[in-house]
Amino acid sequence: MKICEKCHVQVRGSSVCPLCGSPLEGEPELPIYPKLSRKISGMGMLLRIMLMGTVSAGVICLAMNGMLPETGNWSWCVILGIASFWLCFFLLCRHRKRLPRLFTEQAFVLWLLCLFWDGITGWGGWSLEWMGPILFSAAQLTLFIVCPAKKIPPQEYVVCQCLNALMGIFPALLYLAGEIRFGVPALISASLGGITLLFIFLFDMTVLRRELSRRLHL
Numbered sequence: 001m002k003i004c005e006k007c008h009v010q011v012r013g014s015s016v017c018p019l020c021g022s023p024l025e026g027e028p029e030l031p032i033y034p035k036l037s038r039k040i041s042g043m044g045m046l047l048r049i050m051l052m053g054t055v056s057a058g059v060i061c062l063a064m065n066g067m068l069p070e071t072g073n074w075s076w077c078v079i080l081g082i083a084s085f086w087l088c089f090f091l092l093c094r095h096r097k098r099l100p101r102l103f104t105e106q107a108f109v110l111w112l113l114c115l116f117w118d119g120i121t122g123w124g125g126w127s128l129e130w131m132g133p134i135l136f137s138a139a140q141l142t143l144f145i146v147c148p149a150k151k152i153p154p155q156e157y158v159v160c161q162c163l164n165a166l167m168g169i170f171p172a173l174l175y176l177a178g179e180i181r182f183g184v185p186a187l188i189s190a191s192l193g194g195i196t197l198l199f200i201f202l203f204d205m206t207v208l209r210r211e212l213s214r215r216l217h218l
């Protein structure tokens with residue numbers, strides 16, 4: 001710290017004495033705040049590259065579509081595709097530490113996106129026939145494998161597993177109501193959903209009841 005020879009005071013962060021204005025003597029002190037590092041972590045850099053790449057692709061497609069209007073309004077599909085990707089990615093990052101919730105939410109959001117894409121591309125019914133059963137079966141199987149492997153306690157996954165099972169059964173109801181033509185994926189998914197619900201009923205029913213009453217404030 002610097003010292004004023006006349007006033008005998010120690011002064012920090014100045015080269016002249018605030019009392020008499022004389023130049024200060026002694027060694028300047030080390031800066032009190034740590035130096036900010038501009039280094040970006042590997043993950044942050046990857047995220048920036050992804051953002052840069054997707055936004056540039058969107059802008060280039062919009063510009064190309066603007067120059068070639070006779071090719072139709074296809075650039076909006078690219079923009080919506082990029083938005084769908086970032087929505088899933090954002091949710092993936094938000095719940096990356098709560099795996100049961102992550103898988104359930106991803107299955108549900110991906111299914112909603114499939115419904116949306118099926119709708120805007122002229123409704124082929126594939127979102128109900130194929131994607132619903134595949135996504136919810138995959139979510140159930142993933143929870144069955146990942147939760148015991150990661151030693152996740154039943155109270156953290158039983159509600160998610162139950163929701164996945166119910167969503168897995170839903171396409172079969174649509175098939176029985178005649179809304180779906182090809183029923184094999186829906187029936188497989190419903191069987192899996194039924195087995196999951198039976199498993200929960202036999203082994204985790206107390207936990208499920210407790211979790212539901214806690215979450216719904218019953």
Ligand SMILES: [Zn+2]
Pocket residue numbers: 004005006007008017018019020021022
């Ligand atoms: Zn002084």
